[in-house]
Amino acid sequence: MSARVIITDGEERAALGACRGLAAAGYRVSAVARQRPAATHWSRSCSERFVLPDPRVSVQTYVAGLEKLVDQGDYAALIPGSDASLLAISEHRDRLEQSTRLGLPPREAVRRSVDKVLLHRFAAAAGLPSPPSRFCADHSEAAAAGAELGYPIVVKPTRSFAPAGEGLRQQGVAVVDNAAGLLGALRAYAPPFVVQRFERAGFLSCAGVIADGRLLALSTSRVPRLWPPIAGQHTFSETVRVPAGLASRVCSLLGELGWQGIFQLQMLERAAGGFSVIDLNPRVFASMTLDHGAGANLAAIWCEWLLGGRPNPVTATPGFRYRWEEGELCHFVWQLRRGHLRSAAAVLLPHRRVAHAWFRVTDPGPLLARALELGLKRLKNRPRPGAPLAERKPIAGAAAGEPERAIGGP
Numbered sequence: 001m002s003a004r005v006i007i008t009d010g011e012e013r014a015a016l017g018a019c020r021g022l023a024a025a026g027y028r029v030s031a032v033a034r035q036r037p038a039a040t041h042w043s044r045s046c047s048e049r050f051v052l053p054d055p056r057v058s059v060q061t062y063v064a065g066l067e068k069l070v071d072q073g074d075y076a077a078l079i080p081g082s083d084a085s086l087l088a089i090s091e092h093r094d095r096l097e098q099s100t101r102l103g104l105p106p107r108e109a110v111r112r113s114v115d116k117v118l119l120h121r122f123a124a125a126a127g128l129p130s131p132p133s134r135f136c137a138d139h140s141e142a143a144a145a146g147a148e149l150g151y152p153i154v155v156k157p158t159r160s161f162a163p164a165g166e167g168l169r170q171q172g173v174a175v176v177d178n179a180a181g182l183l184g185a186l187r188a189y190a191p192p193f194v195v196q197r198f199e200r201a202g203f204l205s206c207a208g209v210i211a212d213g214r215l216l217a218l219s220t221s222r223v224p225r226l227w228p229p230i231a232g233q234h235t236f237s238e239t240v241r242v243p244a245g246l247a248s249r250v251c252s253l254l255g256e257l258g259w260q261g262i263f264q265l266q267m268l269e270r271a272a273g274g275f276s277v278i279d280l281n282p283r284v285f286a287s288m289t290l291d292h293g294a295g296a297n298l299a300a301i302w303c304e305w306l307l308g309g310r311p312n313p314v315t316a317t318p319g320f321r322y323r324w325e326e327g328e329l330c331h332f333v334w335q336l337r338r339g340h341l342r343s344a345a346a347v348l349l350p351h352r353r354v355a356h357a358w359f360r361v362t363d364p365g366p367l368l369a370r371a372l373e374l375g376l377k378r379l380k381n382r383p384r385p386g387a388p389l390a391e392r393k394p395i396a397g398a399a400a401g402e403p404e405r406a407i408g409g410p
Helices: 013-024 059-072 082-092 107-113 118-124 139-149 179-187 244-256 288-293 299-308 325-337 341-348 363-381
Strands: 004-007 028-034 045-049 077-079 133-136 153-157 163-164 167-170 174-176 193-197 201-213 213-228 233-240 263-267 275-281 322-325 354-356
Touching: 004 013, 004 059, 004 174, 004 201, 013 028, 013 045, 013 139, 013 288, 013 299, 028 059, 059 082, 059 275, 077 299, 082 107, 082 167, 118 193, 118 244, 118 275, 133 139, 133 288, 139 153, 139 174, 139 179, 139 325, 163 263, 174 179, 201 233, 201 299, 213 244, 213 288, 213 325, 213 341, 213 354, 233 325, 244 263, 244 275, 263 299, 288 299, 288 322, 288 354
Parallel strands: 004 028, 004 077, 028 045, 322 354
Antiparallel strands: 133 193, 153 174, 153 193, 163 167, 201 213, 201 263, 213 233, 233 322, 263 275
């Protein structure tokens, strides 16, 4: 009988990609979501469906629900689908790892792996220096950093999630053009935070699996389109050959952090040569269906190692492509409204060997679930007749969970 695996955050593209990859490798996958509809629940690759409270609302309630699930079922492994789930599971691992395998490195290593200050420090030591950055304890230091680095600048938290009561508060990334914009953006952050020079450069995603100090899988892809176009998520990407020397530098960086498992590093590809790390996702991520299509089934490789197997190292095949459906649509409309006809037309070009985020001919349910989710959000956020503009909430193209992001300009 095939092993059973639990994946959390079933609403997200990351969980769906992992679920499809695991099912293709013969695993039976159970998906936990915080709401219905959840795209992974509608997938034919999902064998069990559960709804638990959101860890961002109450970590303790969420972990208690997971604890009950793994105690009552025979699950070989548990895979977090977001930073919020990763942090909750790691900090309360004693309640879970007696009933299932987590495969996480020590708590301190997990904390290091979500710390952007340490990421920048270790990236520089590994030969992948981040753009010039300043780590600021308060608003005055941030203002001084903005003046020193020059606008536009990127503002990001030192961690994507900060404790907030019983739960976790998500903190995003902002690009600001001037000092007034910086003061406005900082209201959304709990200090300390990072102020980084905004650099226009190409994007490179470097993803894989690392265990026992070696890379079991590696996939690199270039990202020509994002949504939003600046500080956004991948809408289109294509696997490329691993640049010379990159694998050893990535292994060195992850080794310093102490990370083990699935990962995705976001990098800028500098015009003068070399790469700059801007972010790390120490978990499953939104575009991993691309890596699976290119021959690097990261979730399955990780589970094989976690369950005692010895997977042969693999490298993703170049020339495979990824498309995020609503992200591409939003990018197309944005370019069209600004009269960028060539850029808009590029979105419409057909390609071979494309893996879509939600849709598969043999598995159409997740796209339907996603469309229903967006429709319900629009109805919920529809303003009351005569409501002030402040009450009118936009419908974001991205899911509410923890996305992969890239900062810069294509």
